[in-house]
Each structure stands twice: as structure tokens, then as C-alpha cells.
Amino acid sequence: MRIILQRVSHASVTVDNQKTADIQKGLLVLVGIEDADNQEDIDWLAGKIIKMRIFGDENDVMNCSVQDIDGDIIVVSQFTLHASTKKGNRPSYIKAAKPDFAIPMYENFVKSLEKEFGKKILTGIFGADMKVNLLNDGPVTIIMDSKNRE
Numbered sequence: 001m002r003i004i005l006q007r008v009s010h011a012s013v014t015v016d017n018q019k020t021a022d023i024q025k026g027l028l029v030l031v032g033i034e035d036a037d038n039q040e041d042i043d044w045l046a047g048k049i050i051k052m053r054i055f056g057d058e059n060d061v062m063n064c065s066v067q068d069i070d071g072d073i074i075v076v077s078q079f080t081l082h083a084s085t086k087k088g089n090r091p092s093y094i095k096a097a098k099p100d101f102a103i104p105m106y107e108n109f110v111k112s113l114e115k116e117f118g119k120k121i122l123t124g125i126f127g128a129d130m131k132v133n134l135l136n137d138g139p140v141t142i143i144m145d146s147k148n149r150e
Contacts, residue, residue: 032081
């Protein structure tokens with residue numbers, strides 16, 4: 001699994017002119033799933049995301065997690081995170097998992113985050129044409145891949 005974690009002042013997701021998610025301070029998590037992903041990948045990423053200390057403390061030092069600040073989280077599926085740009089100018093998405101595998105993994109990822117977080121995780125709609133609006137705070141943007149845990 002590959003994710004992009006963004007610290008946001010606010011974020012929302014709109015599908016067909018209807019907001020499916022809307023948060024203030026917290027995290028926007030874009031997630032791409034590949035066929036090689038499993039529960040171990042989900043558990044590792046869920047734990048890292050919830051505990052990632054990227055919010056400012058009283059001295060404005062990044063010492064607080066999203067839990068510490070009582071923030072919120074939006075998760076958005078994004079198969080394009082597994083784009084291969086090796087050849088030509090048109091990306092290949094062959095590494096991205098097909099919906100029959102990706103949807104249950106995505107749903108399980110959201111459930112695992114909720115379990116770690118102790119509150120509801122908001123989402124976009126898997127496979128939909130989503131409009132994601134965000135104000136990246138910092139900016140703080142972190143890329144994580146469960147297959148590269150260095």
C-alpha cells in the first residue's frame with residue numbers, strides 16, 4: 001500500500017456535487033492499493049498514521065499526533081499512486097489492484113484506522129470521480145509505502 005499523508009487545516013471530498021466528507025484540522029490520506037498488499041500492510045500503515053507526530057505542540061514543534069490534537073481523518077482511494085511512468089508519457093496503472101481486490105482492502109484499511117483512532121474516519125467514494133479540496137497546513141506531506149519501511 002502506498003499513501004500520501006497530508007496535514008490539513010481543512011479538507012473535503014465532493015462527489016456529484018454532494019459532500020461526502022468534510023473536516024477541519026486533521027489528516028487527508030490518499031491510499032493506493034496493489035495486489036501484493038495484505039493485512040500486515042494495513043496494520044502497519046494504520047498504526048503509523050495515527051501515531052505520526054506531525055502537529056505542533058505548545059512550542060509549535062511537531063510533537064503531536066492527530067489523536068493528540070483531537071483532529072479528524074479523511075481517506076480517499078487513489079489508484080494513480082501506483083502509476084508507472086517508466087516508459088512513454090502515458091502512465092501505466094498495471095500495479096494498481098483491480099476493484100474486486102482493492103475495495104475490500106480499502107474498506108478494511110478504513111476499519112483498521114477507525115479501530116486505532118477510536119473514532120469515525122470519513123471517506124470519499126471508491127472509484128468515483130471525486131473533487132478533493134484541502135488546505136495543506138505547513139505544507140506537511142509525507143509519502144509512505146508499506147513495501148518500503150525504511
